[in-house]
Amino acid sequence: xxxxxxGTPEPDSPEELLAWARTYARTVDIDVDLDxxxxxxxxxARRRAGACRYDHDDGVTIVLSWHxxxxxxxxxxxxxxxxxxxxxxxxxxxxxxxHGPRFERQADAVDAPRHCEPFADPRYVLxxxxxxxxxxxxxxxxxxxVTEPARYRCGDCGARYVVEHAxxxxxxxxxxxxxxxxxxxxxDW
Numbered sequence: 001x002x003x004x005x006x007g008t009p010e011p012d013s014p015e016e017l018l019a020w021a022r023t024y025a026r027t028v029d030i031d032v033d034l035d036x037x038x039x040x041x042x043x044x045a046r047r048r049a050g051a052c053r054y055d056h057d058d059g060v061t062i063v064l065s066w067h068x069x070x071x072x073x074x075x076x077x078x079x080x081x082x083x084x085x086x087x088x089x090x091x092x093x094x095x096x097x098x099h100g101p102r103f104e105r106q107a108d109a110v111d112a113p114r115h116c117e118p119f120a121d122p123r124y125v126l127x128x129x130x131x132x133x134x135x136x137x138x139x140x141x142x143x144x145x146v147t148e149p150a151r152y153r154c155g156d157c158g159a160r161y162v163v164e165h166a167x168x169x170x171x172x173x174x175x176x177x178x179x180x181x182x183x184x185x186x187x188d189w
Contacts, residue, residue: 009074014041014066020074021064021081028081030110032088041066050080052087052097060088082112125164128154129173135161142178150174165189 009024011017018039025034038061042051049068053061062084069077086106090097097103099114107114122138124146135156139145145152146163150173154161163178164171168188170181182189 009077011069011074014043017041017064017066017069017077021062021077024078024081025062025085028085028110030082030085030089030106031093032085033092036060036092037062037088040064043067049076050084052084052091054087054091054095054097056095060091062088079113082110083107083114086110086112122166125166126161127164128157128159128161130154130157130159133157133159139163147178148175149178 009016009020011020018041022034022039025032025037036059038059040061040063042063043066049065049072051063053063055061062081064077064080064084068080086103087097089106090103094102104114106112122140124139124142126137126139126145126149128135133154133156135154137145137155149161149163152161153159160173162171162173165181165185168181168185170185172178172181
């Protein structure tokens with residue numbers, strides 16, 4: 001397995017990335033049954049650095065993004081492994097996981113980030129319209145929160161939000177606006 005002169009991993013393949021991640025996971029001080037954790041690498045994920053999947057029959061699988069590793073390197077993968085191990089801990093202990101207070105306490109204990117850094121640019125940005133509210137959300141596809149924003153509200157204060165097409169800066173706040181901007185942008189959509 002490749003590493004640089006300081007011993008920092010430099011995996012050249014998804015298989016090497018998994019080998020380093022498994023080895024690194026054993027150094028994290030968290031009560032996770034690592035023998036019961038499956039590992040995988042996604043070559044398709046472009047919006048998240050990792051995921052922790054749970055199935056009552058199959059248990060926990062930690063999935064790491066090859067694109068995230070290529071964009072940010074090993075230090076980001078190590079953060080992601082610690083973050084996903086906290087999810088694995090919650091699944092193994094409680095049968096569920098999220099990013100709430102229990103997750104936050106355990107993440108602090110293992111120096112894991114609460115959220116992993118995005119490594120892809122969003123296609124759309126949702127922004128609250130209320131002065132003083134800094135809520136923003138990134139979207140990568142035209143989900144209903146993008147195409148029908150009048151049906152939804154800001155995640156912090158509950159006010160209406162506006163959707164921005166990141167490539168053009170054009171905005172809309174309802175379904176008709178979405179259709180109008182999409183038609184006007186044509187091939188630049």
